[in-house]
Structure formats: C-alpha cells, structure tokens
Amino acid sequence: MPAAAEAVTERPAPSRPRDTWLRVAAVALVAVAVLAAVLLARGNDPEPAAGPPAADIGDGPVDRTVSITIANRTATPPTSRVEIARGSTIRITVTSDAADELHVHGHDRRATLTPGVPASVAFRADTAGLFEVETHLSDLVLVQLVVR
CATH class of the missing domain: 2.60.40.420 (Cupredoxins -  blue copper proteins)
Structure with a gap:
C-alpha cells in the first residue's frame, strides 16, 4: 500500500521584530508631521483669522x-x-x-x-x-x- 501523501501547508514566514518596529515608527513619524503642520498652519492663537483690528470707538455712541x-x-x-x-x-x-x-x-x-x-x-x-x-x-x- 502506498503511503498516505502528507499534506503540505505553507506557513508565512514569521515577521521580524525589526520590520514591525520600522512600520510603527513610520506611522508615528507621519502622524507627528501631520500634527506639526496643522499646528503651524493654525498659529498660536485659536482665534479665527481676522482682517484688520476692529476700530476702537472709545467713549463714542454705540449700537x-x-x-x-x-x-x-x-x-x-x-x-x-x-x-x-x-x-x-x-x-x-x-x-x-x-x-x-x-x-x-x-x-x-x-x-x-x-x-x-x-x-x-x-x-x-x-x-x-x-x-x-x-x-x-x-x-x-x-x-x-x-x-x-
């Protein structure tokens, strides 16, 4: 009797810790770059961009x-x-x-x-x-x- 054929299954190669670390580092670097770009574009004051300063009317009449x-x-x-x-x-x-x-x-x-x-x-x-x-x-x- 012929021997039963052994089932051959392929297993993926185990991931290397270095590859995983590099992926995590790349994602983190992109996230930091996006955050920095947003903060720089926004400036230090969270106020909306305004035109020239509002005209000061002092003690004059107001609406x-x-x-x-x-x-x-x-x-x-x-x-x-x-x-x-x-x-x-x-x-x-x-x-x-x-x-x-x-x-x-x-x-x-x-x-x-x-x-x-x-x-x-x-x-x-x-x-x-x-x-x-x-x-x-x-x-x-x-x-x-x-x-x-």
Whole structure:
C-alpha cells in the first residue's frame, strides 16, 4: 500500500521584530508631521483669522451695549449669545469682584479688570463670525458675540 501523501501547508514566514518596529515608527513619524503642520498652519492663537483690528470707538455712541457683573466666579446675566450686524458698534462693560483680564476673541480687544471698577471695550465689529468674550485668569465665557 502506498503511503498516505502528507499534506503540505505553507506557513508565512514569521515577521521580524525589526520590520514591525520600522512600520510603527513610520506611522508615528507621519502622524507627528501631520500634527506639526496643522499646528503651524493654525498659529498660536485659536482665534479665527481676522482682517484688520476692529476700530476702537472709545467713549463714542454705540449700537449695542452689554453689561456683565462677575461675583464669586459667576457671571450675571448668564452666558448667552449676543447678535449684532457686521459693521455695528458695541460696548461691553464688565464689573468683577476679582482682578482679571477681559478679552474679546477675533476682535483683539482687551481690558484689565480691577475689583469693583467697571471696565469697557468698545469697537466696530467688522469681522463676521462667532467670537467668545471671556476672562483669562478665571476662564469664564461671558458672551458669545455673533457678528453677521
């Protein structure tokens, strides 16, 4: 009787640790390069790209006034959206019980907040978009300014 034919199965060659390491390193390098490109393209400030700085209107008349009081890290009125037409003027006045800095993103406006003393920023909103008005030290979002 003839001997039963032995089944021949081919097994893939075992992967070499060096090949695996090189693949992982290549993927990681590509990921780091993409992340670096995104961060460099975005810049240091997470604000949307804006045109020229908003025109400062000082103490002149404005189309819209927003007044906010901060006490015990709570803003009154609560955070909301304020809509204005592009090209309108706005004055935002904040009175805080703690030292801080007021910042209007996208319009590059800032004011130092001294406890108990109202501080204002007034400007022409020439850039359309959604912009947060916040305090920097306490990280409070006071208003979302919508310019259409």
